[in-house]
Amino acid sequence: MRETFHAELESLVGDLAKMTRLAGEMMTNASQALQQADLPLAELVISGDDEINALHDDMEQRCVNLLVLQAPVAADLRVVISAMHAVNDLERMGNLAQHIAKIARLKHPAAILPGEVRPVFARMGLLAAELADSAADAIETRDPLGATRLAEADDEVDALRRQLFQILFAEDWTHGVEPAVDAALLGRYYERFADHAVAIARQVGYVVTGELPASSMPNPSGH
Amino acid sequence: MRETFHAELESLVGDLAKMTRLAGEMMTNASQALQQADLPLAELVISGDDEINALHDDMEQRCVNLLVLQAPVAADLRVVISAMHAVNDLERMGNLAQHIAKIARLKHPAAILPGEVRPVFARMGLLAAELADSAADAIETRDPLGATRLAEADDEVDALRRQLFQILFAEDWTHGVEPAVDAALLGRYYERFADHAVAIARQVGYVVTGELPASSMPNPSGH
Numbered sequence: 001m002r003e004t005f006h007a008e009l010e011s012l013v014g015d016l017a018k019m020t021r022l023a024g025e026m027m028t029n030a031s032q033a034l035q036q037a038d039l040p041l042a043e044l045v046i047s048g049d050d051e052i053n054a055l056h057d058d059m060e061q062r063c064v065n066l067l068v069l070q071a072p073v074a075a076d077l078r079v080v081i082s083a084m085h086a087v088n089d090l091e092r093m094g095n096l097a098q099h100i101a102k103i104a105r106l107k108h109p110a111a112i113l114p115g116e117v118r119p120v121f122a123r124m125g126l127l128a129a130e131l132a133d134s135a136a137d138a139i140e141t142r143d144p145l146g147a148t149r150l151a152e153a154d155d156e157v158d159a160l161r162r163q164l165f166q167i168l169f170a171e172d173w174t175h176g177v178e179p180a181v182d183a184a185l186l187g188r189y190y191e192r193f194a195d196h197a198v199a200i201a202r203q204v205g206y207v208v209t210g211e212l213p214a215s216s217m218p219n220p221s222g223h
Numbered sequence: 224m225r226e227t228f229h230a231e232l233e234s235l236v237g238d239l240a241k242m243t244r245l246a247g248e249m250m251t252n253a254s255q256a257l258q259q260a261d262l263p264l265a266e267l268v269i270s271g272d273d274e275i276n277a278l279h280d281d282m283e284q285r286c287v288n289l290l291v292l293q294a295p296v297a298a299d300l301r302v303v304i305s306a307m308h309a310v311n312d313l314e315r316m317g318n319l320a321q322h323i324a325k326i327a328r329l330k331h332p333a334a335i336l337p338g339e340v341r342p343v344f345a346r347m348g349l350l351a352a353e354l355a356d357s358a359a360d361a362i363e364t365r366d367p368l369g370a371t372r373l374a375e376a377d378d379e380v381d382a383l384r385r386q387l388f389q390i391l392f393a394e395d396w397t398h399g400v401e402p403a404v405d406a407a408l409l410g411r412y413y414e415r416f417a418d419h420a421v422a423i424a425r426q427v428g429y430v431v432t433g434e435l436p437a438s439s440m441p442n443p444s445g446h
Binding site: 064067068071073074077081084085088165168169173176177178180181184185188 | 297388396400407408
């Protein structure tokens with residue numbers, strides 16, 4: 001019984017890492033669809049969200065089954081609890097990548113991003129996908145991203161969002177309201193994707209140390 | 224032992240309902256701060272977020288303790304699992320009310336909302352606070368909001384967001400980029416707050432029926 005339990009737990013953790021990489025791929029594709037107004041790629045991301053949702057439902061059920069049938073304790077219990085939180089984060093990450101792809105689809109064939117903001121989004125896209133990959137590594141190696149790395153990533157995303165608002169609100173912004181609104185919402189989606197990846201890495205820290213991650217830090221401004 | 228356990232479980236559920244009403248109050252205050260450019264009220268919401276975060280950490284720890292010490296099964300286990308999900312939703316609801324209040328503070332003493340969009344936000348604020356109250360009722364009575372009511376609320380929030388974009392992107396929008404960006408982000412915060420309230424009500428459905436809520440439905444557009 002215990003042997004089956006540990007095999008199931010390992011398989012759950014392995015699938016969690018795979019799902020995290022899938023979310024990272026969705027983000028990479030969504031970013032490319034956005035940058036290049038690539039409709040088929042946008043459609044690919046949008047349809048991939050069903051897969052994430054199905055994985056979410058399957059993995060949540062497996063977590064509940066493990067709790068019901070095995071009543072795990074100590075480190076094993078922490079793995080199951082963290083997995084339950086992480087599958088929720090991953091579902092949101094899939095949804096957010098999908099939101100980005102849907103804006104690309106909605107505005108197709110127009111390029112959505114005026115030239116001034118393209119480098120900001122290129123960097124945000126890279127950073128978000130990188131954080132998803134780091135979170136997957138953390139799950140596989142049970143080695144949480146260092147606190148320093150997390151703080152750096154948070155700081156960079158915040159700085160990119162501030163930079164974005166400076167561009168949108170500058171007097172020489174000539175593209176009008178709609179592209180600015182799109183850019184602001186896109187910035188929010190990237191930020192939240194990164195937040196969820198960081199939350200997953202923090203969960204790995206909980207599995208390793210037994211200390212629950214504290215509430216997410218409030219961001220300094222309403223933007 | 225079992226008696227203590229059930230007393231603890233009841234107390235957890237009671238605190239969850241209180242926390243849900245607190246989130247609803249934060250939203251009501253944030254909406255009023257926004258509509259009336261009321262700085263002290265905005266500050267109250269912003270400082271209240273610490274309370275929500277502290278409640279989150281405390282209640283999550285109590286859930287873990289119940290799992291570790293009691294290994295609950297069946298309906299009791301479902302209550303603990305649902306409570307763990309709900310405290311996460313509530314933390315986000317507090318954060319979102321705080322985001323709204325921070326925009327009110329950032330732009331003070333200016334009124335943030337141009338007249339055209341005020342009625343949309345007044346309705347969104349009412350709806351969001353109402354959903355939080357309904358979710359608290361659902362927790363207290365263990366009676367999930369009817370599926371019809373949930374679908375209606377979802378539809379109304381979607382319709383309000385579409386209405387908002389129509390106003391912002393109309394040719395007669397004369398307020399420029401910054402108020403439009405604020406309004407779009409605010410709309411997103413209200414929508415997510417409502418989503419989390421609905422998710423809590425769905426969790427109550429899980430407690431009652433034992434069926435896990437399916438993944439959230441994708442919204443029809445990237446906006």
